[in-house]
Amino acid sequence: MSNSNETDNGKQEFTITAYTENRIGILNRIAIIFSRRKINIESLNTSPSEIEHIHRFNIVIHETEEVVSKLARQIEKQVEVLKVYYNRNEDIIWQEMALYKVPTDVIAEKVLVERLLRENGARVVVIRKDYTVFETTGHREETDKLIEVLQPYGLIEFVRSARVAIIKDSEGFNRKLREFERREPGEEVIENEYLDQPKNVFSM
Amino acid sequence: METIQAESNTLTAPEKTVTVSGSVALLEGLIAEGVDTIFGYPGGAIMPIYDALYDYTDKLKHILVRHEQGATHAAQGYARTSGHVGVAFATSGPGATNLVTGLADAQIDSTPMVCITGQVFAHLLGTDAFQETDVINITTPVTKWNYQITDATEIPSVLAKAFYIARSGRPGPVLIDITKNAQLQLFEYEGYTACEHIRSYRPKPNIRKEYIEQAAELINSAKKPFVLFGQGVLLGNAEAEFQAFIEKTGIPAAWTILGAGAIPTDHPLNVGMLGMHGNYGPNVQTNSCDVLIAIGMRFDDRVTGRLDKYAKQAKVIHLDIDPAEIDKNVKADVPVWGDCKETLPLLTALAEQKEHTEWLAEFRAYDKAEREAVIEKELNPGEGEMTMGEVLNKLNELTGGNAVIVTDVGQHQMVACRYARFNETRSNITSGGLGTMGFGLPAAIGAKFGAPDRTVVAIIGDGGFQMTCQELGTIMQSGVNVKILILNNRFLGMVRQWQQLFHDKRYSFVDITSPDFVKLADAYYIAGKKVTERDDLGNALKEMLDHDGSYLLEVMVAKENNVFPMVPQGSSVSEIRLK
Numbered sequence: 001m002s003n004s005n006e007t008d009n010g011k012q013e014f015t016i017t018a019y020t021e022n023r024i025g026i027l028n029r030i031a032i033i034f035s036r037r038k039i040n041i042e043s044l045n046t047s048p049s050e051i052e053h054i055h056r057f058n059i060v061i062h063e064t065e066e067v068v069s070k071l072a073r074q075i076e077k078q079v080e081v082l083k084v085y086y087n088r089n090e091d092i093i094w095q096e097m098a099l100y101k102v103p104t105d106v107i108a109e110k111v112l113v114e115r116l117l118r119e120n121g122a123r124v125v126v127i128r129k130d131y132t133v134f135e136t137t138g139h140r141e142e143t144d145k146l147i148e149v150l151q152p153y154g155l156i157e158f159v160r161s162a163r164v165a166i167i168k169d170s171e172g173f174n175r176k177l178r179e180f181e182r183r184e185p186g187e188e189v190i191e192n193e194y195l196d197q198p199k200n201v202f203s204m
Numbered sequence: 205m206e207t208i209q210a211e212s213n214t215l216t217a218p219e220k221t222v223t224v225s226g227s228v229a230l231l232e233g234l235i236a237e238g239v240d241t242i243f244g245y246p247g248g249a250i251m252p253i254y255d256a257l258y259d260y261t262d263k264l265k266h267i268l269v270r271h272e273q274g275a276t277h278a279a280q281g282y283a284r285t286s287g288h289v290g291v292a293f294a295t296s297g298p299g300a301t302n303l304v305t306g307l308a309d310a311q312i313d314s315t316p317m318v319c320i321t322g323q324v325f326a327h328l329l330g331t332d333a334f335q336e337t338d339v340i341n342i343t344t345p346v347t348k349w350n351y352q353i354t355d356a357t358e359i360p361s362v363l364a365k366a367f368y369i370a371r372s373g374r375p376g377p378v379l380i381d382i383t384k385n386a387q388l389q390l391f392e393y394e395g396y397t398a399c400e401h402i403r404s405y406r407p408k409p410n411i412r413k414e415y416i417e418q419a420a421e422l423i424n425s426a427k428k429p430f431v432l433f434g435q436g437v438l439l440g441n442a443e444a445e446f447q448a449f450i451e452k453t454g455i456p457a458a459w460t461i462l463g464a465g466a467i468p469t470d471h472p473l474n475v476g477m478l479g480m481h482g483n484y485g486p487n488v489q490t491n492s493c494d495v496l497i498a499i500g501m502r503f504d505d506r507v508t509g510r511l512d513k514y515a516k517q518a519k520v521i522h523l524d525i526d527p528a529e530i531d532k533n534v535k536a537d538v539p540v541w542g543d544c545k546e547t548l549p550l551l552t553a554l555a556e557q558k559e560h561t562e563w564l565a566e567f568r569a570y571d572k573a574e575r576e577a578v579i580e581k582e583l584n585p586g587e588g589e590m591t592m593g594e595v596l597n598k599l600n601e602l603t604g605g606n607a608v609i610v611t612d613v614g615q616h617q618m619v620a621c622r623y624a625r626f627n628e629t630r631s632n633i634t635s636g637g638l639g640t641m642g643f644g645l646p647a648a649i650g651a652k653f654g655a656p657d658r659t660v661v662a663i664i665g666d667g668g669f670q671m672t673c674q675e676l677g678t679i680m681q682s683g684v685n686v687k688i689l690i691l692n693n694r695f696l697g698m699v700r701q702w703q704q705l706f707h708d709k710r711y712s713f714v715d716i717t718s719p720d721f722v723k724l725a726d727a728y729y730i731a732g733k734k735v736t737e738r739d740d741l742g743n744a745l746k747e748m749l750d751h752d753g754s755y756l757l758e759v760m761v762a763k764e765n766n767v768f769p770m771v772p773q774g775s776s777v778s779e780i781r782l783k
Contacts, residue, residue, distance in 0.1 A: 021404050025340060025350070032345050073528040079349045079369055082404045180403045 010064045013042075014086050015094065015165045016072060018057040019049060019173055021080040030057065030081070033074045039063060043096075045162035051177055054082065058094075060163050082180055087167055094165035098143035099125065100134045100150050101157040107132055110153060120146045131156060221392040226356030226382065227256035229393050230320065231264060233363040236396040239291050241265045241282060241653050243275040247295025248335055250322025252387035254293075267653065267682050270674040272299050274646035276306020277672070280315045281650030284633045285608055285658070287441070289316040289370050290650065296323045297335030300381070301342060305640060307377045308346040312637030313462060314439060316375035318366050326354040326383040339381045348376030356389035360396050368399035373407030374526040375439055409527050411542040411550070419521045419538045420554035422495050426519075428563050429455045430493035432478060432486075432507075435462035435636075436500015436524060442545040443467065443629045446499065449552045454559040456567050458486035460501050461617075462636040465626035469605060475567045479507040480771045481618040484578075484780060485570030487771060490515050491778040499523045500544050503533035504637065513776035523547055577782040578768050583623065589762035590738055592616055592691050596623040598745050599661065599689070607659040608633060610651050612644030612668030615697035618767045620663045630655070642671030648686045649678055659687065659749065666692040666718045676728040679754050687748050688730075688756040690721055693763050701766045725756035732756035 020026050027046060034041050043060035061068065068086050076084040104127060107113060117123060122136040136146055143160055215222060215232045224232070230253060234242070242264055246254040257266060269275040272294040279290030290310075294303050300321040310317045324333040340352050349369045351362050359382070366378040423429055437446045443466050450457050450467070456475040459466065467474050476483030478490075487509075490496065496518040501507070508514045511533060522529070522536035523544050530539040540547050582593030596619060599607075605625030610633040611617040617634055626632060633651050635643040648662035669690055679686055696714040703711050725732035731751055735744045741759065748757045771780045 024352075025344065028341060028344055036345065070528070070532060073530075073532075077526065077528045079402065079405045177403075 011062050012065075013060060013062055013089055014065070014068045015089070015092055015163065016057070016059040016061065016068070016075070017085045017087070017165065017167060018059070018075055019082040019084075020055050020057060020078075021082070022048070022053050022055045023080050026055075026078070026080050029078050030059075030075055033071060034059075034061065037067075037071075039067070039071070043162040045164050049173065051173060054173070054177065058163055058165050083173070083176060085167060085170070087165070091169070092165040092167055094139070094163050095137045096140060096143055096163050097135065097137045097161040098146065099159050100136075100146060100155060101131050102134070102150050103154050103156060104128060104130060104132045106153045116149065120149065122146060215393060215395060218393065218395050221394050223390050224393045225252065225256065225387065226353075226359050226389050226391070227253045227387045229356060229359045229391070230363060230382070230387070231256055231260050232393070233360055233396050234291065235260075235263050236398070237363070237367045238288065239264065241267065242291045242293055243267045243269055243278040243282070243650060244293025245269055245272050245275060245295070245299060246293075247297075247299045247322065249296035249324055249384050250293060250299070250320075250387070252384060253320070253322065253382070265653075266293075267649070267678060267684075269646065270677045271672065272302035273305050273642065274649075274672055274675045274678060276303050276310065276317065276319065277640070277643050277646035278650030278653070278675075278678075279317050279319075280306060280310050280313075280643075281610060281633055281647035281652075282654035283310075283315050283317055283650075284647075284654070285630050285651045285660075286654030287630065288654070289318055289367055290654075292317065292319045294319065294321050295335065296321060296339065297337045299335075300337055300339040303379070304342060304346060305638075307343055307379065309635055309638040309640045309643065310377035311346045311348065313635065314375050314435060315377065316370040317377040318363075318370050319377065319379045321379060321381045322387065323352065323381045323383045325385045327385070329354075329383070339379070343379045346377070347379050350379040350381070352381040352383070353386050354383045356386045356391045359386065360393070361399070364397060364399035365402065368402070369405065373405075408525060408543045408546075409541045411547055412540075415538055415540045416547065416550045417554065419497075419540050420551055422519050422521060422538060423453060423455075423497065423551070424554075424556045424558075426495035428489075428493045429453065429495040429497060429560065430489055430518075431455045431457035431497045431499060432460070432490075432501055433457055433463045433466060433499040434460040434501025436544055437463060437466040438629055440500065440525065440543055440545040442500075442543075442548055445545055445548040445552070447471070449548045449555070452552050452557055453555045454557075454564075455497065456489075456560070456564050458483070460504070460507055460636070461621045461632065461634055463501060464621060464624075464632040465629050468627050469625045473564075475564075476571070477622055479504075480509070480773075481622065481767050481769065482507075482771075483571070483622070484574035484769050484782065485567040487769070487777040487780040488570060489567060491517065491776065493518050495519050495521065497521045497523070498534070498536075499548070500525070502529050505533075508533060509771045509775055509777040509779075513778070574769065574782065582619075589765075590741065590759060591765055592619040592693075592761050593623050594738075595689070595691060595741065595745075595759050595761065596620055596663075598742055600625045602742075602745055602749055603659060603661070607631070607661050608651050608655055610634070610644055610648040610660060610662045612662075612664040613639045613641045614665045614668060615693070615701065615765075615767050616663055616665045616691040618698075619691075622767075641668040644668055645672050645688065646675045646678070648688070649675060649682070649684050652684050652686050660685075661687045661689055661749075663689045663691065665697060666690060666694065666721075667696045667716050669721070670716075670718065673724065676725060676730060679730060680728040684754065686754050687751075688725070688754070689745075689748070690756065690758040691761050692718060692721070692758055693761050693765065694718070695763060697765075698767070700764070704764070704766070705770075705772070721756060721758045730754045730756055732758070734758040734760070736760045
């Protein structure tokens with residue numbers, strides 16, 4: 001499924017992935033790189049990566065590739081940021097998780113719950129006398145769709161997580177990290193690798 | 205602590221641990237980093253550090269400023285002349301917020317500086333305690349790195365990191381905020397270990413051989429190559445490497461105001477100043493060269509003018525240590541990232557020995573046109589009101605180009621940068637990126653501490669001087685020898701110039717009155733004189749330079765003189781106006 005969402009002015013959705021030290025204040029340092037340029041962050045996830053003490057940020061913004069590449073370099077320039085990547089939607093696998101709270105009596109009475117769950121890839125997390133919580137994961141359109149379905153049945157509360165994304169051609173960060181820990185890093189540590197492929201990146 | 209002070213050596217590498225306070229550990233760390241001068245101002249939340257400092261006056265000179273902003277600019281001046289990290293102390297709350305302008309200035313001008321601020325006790329953080337301010341978050345956008353210490357055991361390692369970050373790679377300001385409990389806390393001090401590596405921080409990008417080769421190829425085939433150089437050459441201590449490069453390749457070189465002095469003013473390949481009030485030739489030729497080689501400069505908008513008409517005909521080679529600068533404003537055809545002290549020799553080795561006589565002659569022709577249209581009457585007006593240029597001209601004659609020139613911001617700054625002669629590097633101290641009025645006087649104080657054997661002349665306008673003139677008190681108390689040259693045109697001249705040229709002479713709030721500056725200096729026991737007549741200028745300048753100690757000389761210059769040439773905002777560099 002291609003989700004480029006390209007618009008007239010060349011802006012499209014990009015997912016920025018940043019590996020950082022787990023330090024107080026780094027979130028602010030990264031956030032102000034966007035706010036200073038009056039760029040809105042559409043979605044932000046930060047959580048521990050597969051490597052101890054290293055956090056992984058996923059930031060979704062709607063911008064031109066030229067702007068995104070400059071932002072990526074500004075983020076990577078921060079002392080406590082190890083590495084930054086940015087990707088178009090076609091280069092990543094991503095998911096968002098959503099929770100839906102609906103009144104149990106309405107759902108039990110009026111909805112073919114089983115069919116609803118199957119059609120939307122949802123599952124039940126909690127069933128109480130007063131309410132039931134469903135969960136689903138997927139792209140924005142998919143989690144949106146279940147809102148539409150549940151709205152007529154008195155959706156009480158809804159929450160959606162930020163995007164988490166896996167980069168299709170990434171080999172992970174473990175090997176790179178070992179290079180960063182060396183005083184004289186080898187070729188594995190490449191600064192701004194998008195700069196090494198100007199043809200791929202800067203063709204507007 | 206008395207026992208510690210009884211020993212003559214510092215605690216850099218104690219044989220066994222010793223129990224010290226966080227404050228003592230901080231001062232020991234500063235000494236281990238080679239710090240000899242601190243600019244600061246005490247207050248409640250930093251009192252434990254000042255208490256410890258009382259026992260360290262034999263190793264650490266503390267200069268009491270009159271406002272914390274002055275401490276930052278002095279630390280900047282010190283860093284810029286000495287090449288070492290400048291250090292400033294301030295207390296929490298208002299003391300810390302007063303550092304913000306200097307931090308922003310140091311950040312945009314890549315000046316290595318470590319600021320230490322006191323903070324309320326850790327248990328009071330977030331309670332709106334007396335003089336509590338969220339200093340870390342206020343200073344995040346204007347620091348290369350900052351950190352809050354709440355436990356004394358962190359002090360040695362965080363200080364080491366701070367100095368390493370401030371001075372390495374592209375230098376910049378670092379702020380450490382230390383809560384009062386951490387300053388007081390006693391802990392087992394194991395000595396100071398300098399920081400040499402942070403895994404998430406790459407001060408120098410790896411040099412890419414292929415880009416060096418591509419750059420050399422472009423340079424060797426160029427017919428009209430043109431070098432633009434900035435402060436990166438000075439910050440990289442690469443003046444000799446830079447000179448070797450341009451001399452072998454024979455390429456004319458023009459400077460940004462922060463790059464001034466990296467090669468001597470009278471070097472035959474030095475073709476002058478870039479930018480809005482730069483020289484005629486360098487601006488025009490930017491749009492006729494075939495290969496543009498930018499070295500340690502960041503294509504500031506005051507240098508480029510209108511970007512979509514900037515050097516479009518040229519292949520651009522950009523040497524910079526900061527990869528984020530590549531393609532930021534001007535797209536580079538060949539990005540040579542790395543420390544120019546390392547990349548320049550590689551480039552010189554591959555470059556062919558050349559002379560670009562005809563191309564250089566084009567610059568000379570522009571020089572001649574500019575000299576006739578602008579420079580001659582600015583430097584030697586002969587009659588009428590005095591010009592800023594003629595003051596600089598006289599000053600050059602007397603100093604021979606050997607003085608450190610510190611400027612404030614405005615018309616006098618542009619005139620000083622255009623006309624001051626520099627024989628040596630690290631001689632032009634000015635607020636380039638931020639354009640901070642009030643920078644000049646405190647920066648000159650720091651510049652003199654950073655270069656005690658050199659003559660330091662602060663050239664300041666009547667407006668900017670009044671922004672930080674309380675630092676005359678610092679001069680008085682410290683006895684530092686700074687020559688203050690006020691060029692008084694009774695206007696906020698640069699804004700007035702713009703109002704004249706672009707706002708129909710609607711002089712909105714640029715008419716500024718001044719106190720009697722000589723009397724003001726006298727109140728601080730600083731000698732001074734005011735000059736209103738051309739005939740007295742030479743002698744007065746000589747008296748200022750010869751005076752044993754600080755001296756304030758006020759020169760009354762033309763009220764409504766404009767700085768030319770000028771690239772009007774929104775115009776291309778080749779549309780530079782001579783009048």
